[in-house]
Amino acid sequence: MKRDTLYSILALAVLGLSVPVGIAVFMLGFVYGDSPCVMCWEQRIGMALVALTGLFVLRFGARPKYVGLSILIGAYGMLMGLRHTSMHAARDVGQGFSLEVLGAHTYTWALFIFWVTVVTMGALLMAVKDRDVAPQVRTLGPLEKTAAIVFLVVMAGNIAQAFASTGPPPYMGQGDPVRFSFNPKHWVWSLEEYSPAPVALRGRWNIEKPAVAGLPADPAAGPFGTLPALIVGSQKPLGASLEGSPTDLAYDSATDRFLVTTARGVYITNATLDRVVRYTLIDPGFSVDLGRFAGAAFLDGQKVLAVGENKSYVVLRENDKADADANFKYFLESFDKFDEVSRSRFGTVRARMMYTMSAAFDPAGKSVYTITVPNAKVKRLVVSRFDAGDMTLSEEFVPKLPGGSGLSLQGKRSLDEFYVTGACVAGGRLYALSAAYSTLLVIDLASHEVVEARAIPGLQRPIGMAVKGDEVYVLSEDGVVTMAKM
């Protein structure tokens, strides 16, 4: 490629970067009153910096330090664009922050433009020859001079807007700026971004995995204080042999069988939990990340559901003639006892930042329920209902305490302190066993109220529960089954 052509293309690239930054200030800012947030400002400055390095190349040649710096700025700009876009990327269609241009919000365009920058600089590097790298001061042609003048005009406009919107040092841009105005009376100069705040890599997405170890077991220390207790009839070790510790328990009255899960195992046992009738180990990888199973439920006499603590799930159907070869991709052991019906994820709204350790199925409402466990950042008891037809969120609620239930919270205690690790539905009520304070909550599914609470003394790290007849079966992490009269 001829040198003049190469530098003309570069001058057009400088113009191509200056124009959107110019539109941002002169059109969106001065005409429509758009005011960049602090992140928008830095992305806008990043684009201008890439254009400025282009001017350096036009003037001094394609020296490695200029081309290299522009690639570094482009790469950091992509991080800035991704960081900003990520705040809004999962919202409903059309939602976002500030102005939309050609169907995309400005921060999304920033991500795209920085990507184009890196690609362009890569292509430029391929066209660079030795003589471009030698020290020189080039004389700018008409197009290159035009690019430089446009850049300076755009920068002057941005300097004016930045003075009004962000102020002189030490003031800096704001998270939620006010509309741009030429009237100084409406200018807001802020130091809010310097306010003390914790430094973190993943921020609110750094949520610890749930665990029952270390939870307080004494019911009397719970939010309700002293509660009437269920009478514990007997305890026995789980007779069925499992791979690893149990993680949940469910019961099907139609077939009089139990369902037990482990981290990746699904076991159907006989009525006394002494013998495994059939089982399989799910391959949790290479598809939907199922995580560690924490919830189990019978969907009918043949279909079972296992839910991971990350609310991903798998549905299995019992089949004595299952194709072992076809099932190799789904299972790690016992390939011919189940067919995999579906494997996907439950999506929630209020429970989005919390894990779950329970699952329950309501045959009357044909719905699956999950209940959150609190974590260090989010402490909220949320019940999510999913239609079993499409496994999509159909209802979500935060249980309340009714006035006349006879239950009252101690002082400033809260239902959010409960750590539900087992659940089942019976008679229109959701039974939720909390490993914290060994408390069984009874939630009315119509009113969304906690209508009853009972202590279950003597439990150690309970991870699952089921109701069989008039007995509550509680399975602990160490494999002990506790039976108590309702």
Next chain:
Amino acid sequence: MEFLNLVIMFVAAVLVLRRPEKERLAFGLLVTSVVLMVVLFSIATRTSLLPGINY
């Protein structure tokens, strides 16, 4: 601080165009501006330095 950063960039651009013999100074201003941008963005996003998405 964005105002200051844009002024630095403007000065650097003027040096490149009008006083090319001041190349080292102009490049120093350019690098200063890049560092200032990174520092300001890091301050603004320090509670979650990485993109806020499901990891």
